[in-house]
Amino acid sequence: MRNSNLATENFSSGKKNYFLDFKRAVNDNHYLCITRSDEQDDGSYKRSTVVVFEQDFHFLISAMSSLFHSAVYLNQDNFSVADVARLKSSGVNKGIKSWDVNLRPREKFVALGSSHMSDAELIAMLIGSGRIDVSAVDLAENILKAVGGRLDLLAVQDHKALSRFKGVGLAKSSAILAAFELGRRMCAV
Incomplete structure (x- = not known):
């Protein structure tokens, strides 16, 4: 059984594409997958991904809140x-x-x-x-x-x-x- 996407958002800026996926793992845990995909000069894509599991969501939200407050x-x-x-x-x-x-x-x-x-x-x-x-x-x-x-x-x-x-x-x-x-x-x- 594969991990299932529960919700997804994406946006682009130039040759950079961002994907935010809220997923359910096979063990029923939820997680957020944040992916950045950069288009290379040869037409290929270089991807980097960060995964945040449900038990750490409050830390991510707290950090983002602090970051935006400072910004x-x-x-x-x-x-x-x-x-x-x-x-x-x-x-x-x-x-x-x-x-x-x-x-x-x-x-x-x-x-x-x-x-x-x-x-x-x-x-x-x-x-x-x-x-x-x-x-x-x-x-x-x-x-x-x-x-x-x-x-x-x-x-x-x-x-x-x-x-x-x-x-x-x-x-x-x-x-x-x-x-x-x-x-x-x-x-x-």
Whole structure:
């Protein structure tokens, strides 16, 4: 049995062709296959492929989100990649209020709906705020990383486990746990 394509997208730029395939492997695991195919001078194609498995999707999404957030500054006059790195390391501009309006979780939720939100963004909406040096989204990503990105493992945490993250106290852990409890009750109906 071959791996099956569940969804595919492609685009081209000059002699470069890109293919994004969401696939199901023979063992029923899902993965994303990203392929770049470059047309050579002799008419042949040189291909390179990256595969990201389902259990690592949240890391890819987190990395892409961080990359795009940083890229917002690249078109500003006299603003270099080094300046972005310095801003990130100094804690300046870390808060979500400093982000472009279209990237903020609440605004994104209203404009695009929940299906366009990452797990970290949804959890960030529950916890409301981060710390002076870490945004609510970063804090949510740290929490998710601690449970391997698995919401089922996050759902069985308690206040003590969630409160070990600097910036998460009783109020924020209660909001997260209450959301999971509502989900359980909804499924029980």
